[in-house]
Amino acid sequence: DAGVTQSPTHLIKTRGQQVTLRCSPKSGHDTVSWYQQALGQGPQFIFQYYEEEERQRGNFPDRFSGHQFPNYSSELNVNALLLGDSALYLCASSFGTGAYEQYFGPGTRLTVT
Amino acid sequence: AQSVTQPDIHITVSEGASLELRCNYSYGATPYLFWYVQSPGQGLQLLLKYFSGDTLVQGIKGFEAEFKRSQSSFNLRKPSVHWSDAAEYFCAVGAGSDFGNEKLTFGTGTRLTIIP
Numbered sequence: 767d768a769g770v771t772q773s774p775t776h777l778i779k780t781r782g783q784q785v786t787l788r789c790s791p792k793s794g795h796d797t798v799s800w801y802q803q804a805l806g807q808g809p810q811f812i813f814q815y816y817e818e819e820e821r822q823r824g825n826f827p828d829r830f831s832g833h834q835f836p837n838y839s840s841e842l843n844v845n846a847l848l849l850g851d852s853a854l855y856l857c858a859s860s861f862g863t864g865a866y867e868q869y870f871g872p873g874t875r876l877t878v879t
Numbered sequence: 880a881q882s883v884t885q886p887d888i889h890i891t892v893s894e895g896a897s898l899e900l901r902c903n904y905s906y907g908a909t910p911y912l913f914w915y916v917q918s919p920g921q922g923l924q925l926l927l928k929y930f931s932g933d934t935l936v937q938g939i940k941g942f943e944a945e946f947k948r949s950q951s952s953f954n955l956r957k958p959s960v961h962w963s964d965a966a967e968y969f970c971a972v973g974a975g976s977d978f979g980n981e982k983l984t985f986g987t988g989t990r991l992t993i994i995p
Contacts, residue, residue, distance in 0.1 A: 770922075799982065808883075808969050808985030809923070822981055856922055858983075866930075866973070867913065868983060870923040 768793060770859050770871035778877045779847050787842040787874045791859030798840040799868060800832060803854040815840050816862075844876075852878045881906040881972050885986035892960050893994050900955040900989050902970030911973040912953040913983065914944055918966045926968075929953065940964070965993045 771790045779785050791798050797816045801809035811824035815834035834840045838859075844851055854875050858868035882905045892898050904910055911930050915923040927938025934946040944955045953970060967990050971983040 797981075801983075806987075808971075808987050809983075811982035811984070814981050824982060858923075866911065867925055867928050869925065870915070872922040875920075 770857055770869055772855075772857050772871040772874050774874060775872070776875045776877075778879060780879055781847055781849060783847050784843065784845045785847060785876060787844075787855050787857075787876070788839065789842070789857030789859075789871060790839045791857075792869050795859035795861050795869070796838050797860045797862060798834060798838065799858045799860070800840070800842045801856040801858065802826070803856055803873070805853070809856055812842070847878045849878050852876060881910070881974060881984045883970050883972050883984055883986035885968075885970055885989050887989045888987070889990045889992065891992045891994060894962055895959050898955075898957045898960045898964070898991070900968050900970075900991070902953045902955065902986060903951050904953060904970070904972045905951065906972055906974065908974070912944075912946060913971040913973065914938065914942070914953075914955050915969045915971060915985075916940075916966045917969065917988075923969065926955070960991075960993055962993045962995075965991055967991070 773788045799814040800812040803809040812826050813823040814821045818834045829845045831843045854873040856873045857871045860868045884903045913928045914926040917923050926942050929936050929946045937943050942957050967988045969988045970986045973983045
């Protein structure tokens with residue numbers, strides 16, 4: 767049973783560029799949440815997708831956007847990258863709505879130079 | 880708004896000694912509580928969860944946690960730590976089926992170091 771997978775593992779971008787991160791949920795899960803984890807901090811909620819719609823959004827600017835596909839996989843897009851966007855981006859999957867247990871992928875390490 | 884406080888940034892424990900990591904939460908209704916562990920450069924692994932019922936919950940790797948509503952706490956314990964337990968530990972609170980509030984809110988983490 768495959769767990770949550772994310773790609774790429776690492777990414778280096780320049781300020782002002784755009785980036786797309788990808789996530790495949792655990793088998794049987796239909797909900798995907800994205801979190802940003804800055805160095806030395808706990809994960810911060812970005813948004814959650816269910817039934818291909820954004821259900822809830824954290825305190826992140828509109829430069830952060832997402833999408834969920836019919837197969838439940840998801841993408842996180844960040845436009846106009848800033849140095850402060852450098853972080854580990856974690857995808858978590860769960861079944862159905864509600865803040866029940868979420869299973870996390872290994873993350874994508876984004877470095878903005 | 881929900882929040883989590885982990886008052887200990889870093890804890891050092893001898894191998895074989897007991898461990899307790901503290902977690903205090905703030906949430907207006909019945910919380911859903913979680914402990915996750917993160918090894919360097921890795922994602923988060925769920926150790927245990929509390930939704931309702933017995934306030935002492937058992938998790939993987941020999942960990943347990945106790946929910947104390949009167950103290951708004953959900954402390955993680957292990958009777959005897961192993962060197963492989965060295966990692967970062969995060970406490971999180973969720974709102975369960977509170978429609979429109981499905982996020983998990985995490986504490987800032989406690990880094991656990993094990994000495995021989």
